[in-house]
Amino acid sequence: MLREQARAFLGARYPLQHVAALADGAGFDRSSWPEVAALGWAGISVPEDAGGAGLGFVEECVLGEELGRALFPGPFLATVVLALPALREAPDLVKEVVAGETLATLAWLGPSGEPDPARFPTGAGPADDRSGLYGSAWFVPDLALADLAVVAAEGPAGPGLWAVRLDQGSISIQDLPTVDTTRRLGVLFLEGAEGRALAEGPDAERLLEHLRDRALTFLAAEAVGVASRALEMGVEHARAREQFGRPIGAFQAVSHSLADAYAEIESARSLVRWAAALVAARAPESAPAAAAAKALASEAAVRTCERSIQVHGGVGFTWEHPLHRYYRRAEWIQAFLGWPAELRARIAASLLDDSGGANQRV
């Protein structure tokens, strides 16, 4: 149901030519967001009594796969996946976001790009006679579109999360030119910005861990969508394009490469389903599962795009062909919140180090 609805809407309202025009122009138009929110997508995982659609994270990932297939250029990741779950203690803000009136994002990464509570990029006063939030947060997705940022900062009571309106004079932003222009990034500078406390101390740390697992799993779902569409394009081309008097898909060097892509994508899809179910249940195995899903799915997406570009030959190397846009998204996903080897290092720690962690079982 959800999948069909999403595919129909995205096909009608965000065909690839439109996405390409936005990507090569000013980017997503924020006035288009309320239409997306009206489908119930902004509040997909929010309970019905809080104004949401009352579905869960598993469905959110189904939608994520479709958004990836379509290269949807709107701020779904920033607003719905990353920021919204942090606003739970502020029902008025949840309402604004779910209604599509407010676009939000999450500012939690320093220049290293790691969501590590020990290295928060910003601080919250009062300290040194300052009040408000100070510092800079990096790699903030869709910052230029956002009205509100959830900011992770070191506060007087330890780590915390604050909701910060972005129309304050004490705030400035810098756009970062991105390889994938359908998902832009910015740096947020705070010079005594006012914030509303959302969570503090261990609550905030737990919430950030949950946000990381959500983000990794959602990005893995998106990567599966990206890869599936790139494979379809490769298969369509291999069936239609003839050289040496036969379709090039009849040559095993071509067909076996595409078969390997299929195997990688289906493996990644299996991990996404597993990780989504665990994250939705907040199970203790969520962290390694989400890391595994994102590591494998982002590799599958990058490799599938590369295989598909190769199968397309010269035309796959042109700006005009949409494949490079899928490739750019795949590479964006691979680099955000940890490269595959960094994620595997985390998995290895849960398997090999005697930390008494939840996941000692193979």
Add this chain to the structure above:
Amino acid sequence: MDLRDSPDEAAFRVRLREWLAANAPAHWDEPGTQRLEGAERLAFLRAWSARLYAAGFIGLTWPREYGGQDAPLTHHLIFLEEMGRSGAPEHVTPIGLGMAGPTILSHGSEAQKARYLRPILTGEEIWCQGFSEPEAGSDLASLRTRAELDGDHYVVTGQKVWSSFAHEADFCILLARSDPAAPRHAGLTYLIVPMRAPGVEVRPLRQITGDAEFNEIFLDGVRVPAENVIGRPGDGWTVAITTLMYERANLAVMLTVRLEIALSRLIDLARTTRRRGRRAADDPLVRDRIAELWTELQALRFTNYRALSTLMTTGVPGPEGSIVKLVWAEANQRLTKLALEIEGPYAMLSGGEHAVQDGLWQRLQLRSRGNSIEGGTSEILRGIVAERILSLPRSR
């Protein structure tokens, strides 16, 4: 399936686990322990199979009238998982249980069902498979073993290869050409060949590891009663596809469990081996590869789960199941090689007091080269994905 056992499945899993903990022979085939050989091994496995059967764990999905349990497929899958994890010996006739039995259930006559099924379950009769030939590997339909009708018997002549258990088997499910004039897929007949019949000769085939896990079967004018045909004469190809489908479904789960066990052994090895002044488990390169194998293992587990969920709702396994053997073969080959790398120079030792685990990983690594050949080469499997799933044009 661990993630989603229903209350009934969970109860079955617990009952099985407890029964295995109380009854399975411990360390019966671990490295460094005395391994049973020949007739002694066979007698031991028969007795063990009879106990498994008496406890109600064999033939779970088979109908009660033939000695089965009429249980849902999930119980059988739980059985495969728990047996693998417990390290208990396998049933004495995996070919009987996983291939011959299901094929007879699908295509056999009432008389065949009544005659052959129960002794498979109890372990009284052992089965082998005669499909591949020296000149018919990936191109199975080119097989040349002849079955000529002579009165109420077929006279079978030819050669089969890569047949596990043939040296101890009572029966063989055998594919032979009965009509050389027919198109190559249409002229095949599927037969039950008694292995003690005159004209059957079995020779062990020594493989890359030095072990003889497989055999060659030579058939010289072997007389097989016409009532031993499964399905109709000339329908052998269709019947064989059924056998291979059951093989694949069972295999997918068994292979995944075996990989799970191998990975947990590899982790133990990495934790206990010191290399260049530190544990192998602290070497970032080793850690990366172990994490990668773990990731692939989880993917296999849930790919199986997806394929089997589709099987249970539609009666046909989902297409994603066809990647399991392909992905597994490569993962197992990498896993066993990593073990040798962790051993360092001890990788050269095949046994004896200085070898690691009595040369276990050396055997497993050499054995793993067969993984991408047996039961469909990786090239054939990629071709199946390309043509049947992706609908790419045929390459031949």
